[in-house]
Amino acid sequence: MSDVEETAVVVAESRQMDMIAKDHGTEMTMAEFSSWLGENIASASVQNALKQAAFLLCCDVIAQDIAKSTLRLREKLPNGTSRVVLPEKHEMAAFLALEPNRRHTWPEFIEMMVLWECYTSNSYAGVLRNRMGDPEELIPFQTGRVRTLVEGRDIFYDVTAGTMQEQALLGAVSMRFHERDMIHVRGRMIDGQDGYSTLVAGRDVLDTGHAIDDFRTSLFSEEGQLRGVFKKNGDGALDEIAFQRLRSQLKILMKRFKAGVEPVVLEDNMEFQAISSKPMEMELTKQFSEQISQTCRLLRVPPYKVFQMDGQKYDNLDTAEKMYVGDSLIPRAERFEHRYDKILLSRKDRLKYFFQHDREEMTLRDSQRETERIKTLLERGAIEVDEARAMQGFNPLPKGQGQVRLIPVNMSVVDRNGKVVVAASSTVDPNAPAADQPAADAKSKKGA
Structure with missing residues (x-):
């Protein structure tokens, strides 16, 4: 792999693009963030899911826990173990020691790939190769930017760069990849081609979370507006003039009440009677905690990873962490590792080498x-x-x-053939006399 060699790509379509400057200095409001999602995320279901804090945080935790474990090329050894391949020993080990493309680092690339696998159970990265066929760059894509085409037994992937950032990374508006040049990681696969999206499988859970968020927003929005009616104490009804006067007074006094200036005092013994439900009466906190647990269960993440510590004991965290790594992180990481093997290594190399994330770095230290x-x-x-x-x-x-x-002094060093290389200092000499037996008796018994 040479840094000066040109990248061989097939461009399906290209056009002249204007230079656009983007300012990342100002913070986005929630309205601007929602607008950004609509313009940059190619799926409405993904947009809605990302607005739920529990779902977003669970996906973040999984992606960060896998991305923080170093991806290495390892060599299989005859004794069934493996060792890390140094960068100077193999071109793919050198590739892992540098960067996946001109814009991303390996943790950034891996985190984006895992995030989209969490969202939609499908994750894509195109491989740009040099003229010798060696991988030079890995370009990650949003799931919604990729379309699958089938021709006989061959599969092609059409990728459309929808934003200026994607166009700058891909180098074109659109590009077509053969399946041998597309890393397509599938999770929860049913039809043999694509993964069954988490957003579809967990639609009921996400819809419930969306409903709870909407209710909380309406409950605590509008500057804490109190909902209720005014009731007149005593008999008799108000005439039209008195009613309009009270209505006008109420508008003015409610504005002052919201501003914290003065309380609301009305004439003619008017009494306020609340008709809205209180959060405690509806057990909103309990429902919100249960929704977080349901979302964590959907993504197989323990609740304490998203800082939901209700019912959690620190004595159990180590066991829960091992279950999380063994049942959630490692199976997910293995799907990526096997796909890297298939696309980035030749058939001959796959008999000797393989990719693997550091398992120790995944665990809670x-x-x-x-x-x-x-x-x-x-x-x-x-x-x-x-x-x-x-x-x-x-x-x-x-x-x-x-x-x-x-080496402990009471242990012997034995080779694979059972031969003692270094004897332990406490090894008993068969010719030595016992502790309660004279040396002469021991020699006579040996001669007999």
Whole structure:
């Protein structure tokens, strides 16, 4: 792979584009954010889901937890284990050590890919190759920008760049990719082609969350407006003139009441009777917490990951974290890893190499347990001193002093054939006398 080689791409359509400047300095209001979603996200269902904090936060957590684990190229070893391939040993290892494209870093690329897999169970990235057929860039796409075409047994993907940012990244308005050049990660696949979208599978949960959000908005909007009626104490009805006068007074006094200037005092013994429901009476807090739990269940994320700590105990977090990593993160990461293998490695290389996210970096780190783990590995001779120092972020010892292992004196070092390489100091010599037996008796028994 050469940095100076041209990228070989097939452009289906292109046109002259004007230079547009975008200011990222000002903060967007909620109305502007909703408008931005409509212009930049190619699916209305995704727009509605992203406006729900619980759904957005669950997807963020999954994407960040996978993106924070380093993606490496590993080599299979004869003993069933594997080792990390250094950048100078393979071109794909060097590719992982640099960047996926001219604009993104690897964590940014992986996070976007995982986010769209969470949203729609389909994630796309096109591969731009050089003239030798080696991958040079990986371009991530929104799900709504990709259209699948089938011709015989071949599949093609038409990609349309809908915004200036996408056009700048792709280098064209539209482009067609063969399936061998498209990383298409599918989750919850039913028809053998596309993933069954989470937004469709969990529509009832998301609709309920949307209804709760709408109710909360109407309940607490309009400057905390109080809903109710005024009731006259005593007998008799108001005449038209008195009614219009009270109505005019009420408009003025309510404005002053909202501004916190003065209370509302009306003539003729008028009494205010509220008719709106109170949040406590409707158990709004309980419903909101239950909705968060339902959303977390939909995406298989424990509630404490989105800071919903009701009913959670710190003693159980370690067990919950292991279940989350094993049942949610690793299966999701494996789908990406296998797809990277299929698209980015040749058939010959796939027999020897594979991509893998660092499993240890996915888990919740406990400094005390991590220290105990390193200590045990070091004392049992499983790692060298320099390797233990590297796990703690320390530099190797000078002059190779750390390239040694510690072996307990009561253990023997045995090779694969069962031959003792280093005998333990406590090994019993079969010719040595017992503790309560004289040496002469031991020799006579041996001669007999």
